[in-house]
Amino acid sequence: MTPETLAEKVLSATRAAFADLGLDATALPTETAVERPRNPEHGDYASTIALQVAKKVGTNPRALAQGIADQLASVDGVAGVDIAGPGFLNITLDAAAAGAIAEQIVAAGTAYGYNESMKGAHVNLEFVSANPTGPVHAGGTRWAAVGDALARVMRASGAKVASEYYFNDAGSQVDRFANSLLARAKGEPTPEDGYGGGYVDEIAAEVLTRHPDALESDDPQEVFRTAGVELMFEQIKTTLADFGTHFDVYFNEKELHDKGELDAALERLSKLGHVFEADGATWLRTTEFGDDKDRVLKKSDGSWTYFAADCAYYLDKRERGFDKLVLMLGADHHGYVGRMQAISRAYGDEPGTLEILIGQMVNLLRDGKPVRMSKRMGTVVTLNDIVEAIGVDATRYALTRYSADSSIDLDIDLWTKHGNDNPVYYVQYAHARISGVLRNATELGIDKGDTYDASLLSHPRENDLLKALAEFPAVVASAAELREPHRIARYAEDLAGAYHRFYNDCRVLPYPGEALTETGRARLWLVDATRVVLANALGLLGVSAPERM
């Protein structure tokens, strides 16, 4: 029996108890959940429903709990129900009901964990979106890992998701980048407001390779701008692809300008009455929608602001049919939230249409000291640097196992030197151990058969493992709904721990000279189910599930 099924049984038992006691059934929630108690004395699952609703109907929680327990006791698969404390319901499943989940998981395979908590949502998820003026840096690396994991988690929850990367290729930063390239190509020092770092020299050299006469052309700056940005695009895309982060759409800001979408956006906002002229500039009255100051769309010199492009881009996304726009930004951009939300409201969208997720910064430490980073000096730590130091799996895992609300201190030396301390190995090792068992089983000619006696999975370690496995779909659903993919990593560690403990206490394969027992066969199902879930969980994080380590 799955926790979801049990929760439904609890709810219907509560409904029945209400009827028996003559209570007002409208006080009941439409759904409930059961918890997995830490203390084994509290049963396999616990419900607090009696505590939650007793007050509403003015009845004694313990008495209500008793009524629910009486109903639950007769449910098939429930071995016992205890009432504890102020009215907790502690439910114990019989081993057969608990053990049946292994078969369901194996049957579902890669689909296990899929749920429909976001069914029907059409989501545009934008993340990374760094300027094409340099390689993806440490912060961008975090979003590349977290955003990609979130996209996978939402898809696993039934949402239709397009992951998107926005290239700001139309702004003055790109001009500075072009100036820097040109200067370096001529052998001149980097301009005062330019970009430094070895990659600038490399790009400049590559531009010259592709366009040998670039410096002699009519407009060298333009040649370097176009070719340089193009090369930077390629490099960023390759880097992200190698990192396992896929984007469905790479969107160029330039496209908005070329198609006249900024004018269209301005016109639309004007018609809606949210635009005004002041000091020679054109403004959007964002303060009407909660922003702390109004924002300029078109400067007094007639040029567009970056914000105007944001408006056009927002509208573009909406017109592409997305009903939910999720935008991941670094904490250094959280000041944008107010104006971005104002755009959404100015166009008349409901609150919640645009959802902005703010992720805190990644600090890099070397020898326990912060690495000073400067874009101008070119001392930025890039995605490639981190991957080179600790590998793709460790990087993705290290960046996705923490809440995005927390800043990360990533100690390069620690992750390099003490690789074994990395929790990703703990999880991957569990998967490798399982693969080993299954490999050995094959070599021994052992087949787990078409079915097994689930009641034989009665060891406490087996019980714990089964409960952990059963939790996965709910974890995926909550990770999607809360936009918190780190829950998947934490769950994977929890599951890996349950497996390691099981493995330690429960022999699966027969010892030499002995035959496979029925218990061993049931355990093979359990092991295979664990393999499926670990692989699925790691898959949601974009981390590999190795068969050998």
Added chain:
RNA sequence: GCGCCAGUAGCUCAGCUGGAUAGAGCACCGGACUUCUAAUCCGACGGUCGCAGGUUCGAAUCCUGCCUGGCGCGCCA
């Protein structure tokens, strides 16, 4: 000054949509390899959940104020 995030074991962090005795990894100490991978497991140690109030059967979790740290408050992008 205003806003966002954080403050939980020596360290790094989970837990926060109110639930039972607050958890994990690392570090340190002591155990378990003739046995499916010891990259594992078991035990011990370790806490005024930043501080002070409030809400209630119950608060790390919700509310208010304060303290500390990070980030941000352009007709820059």
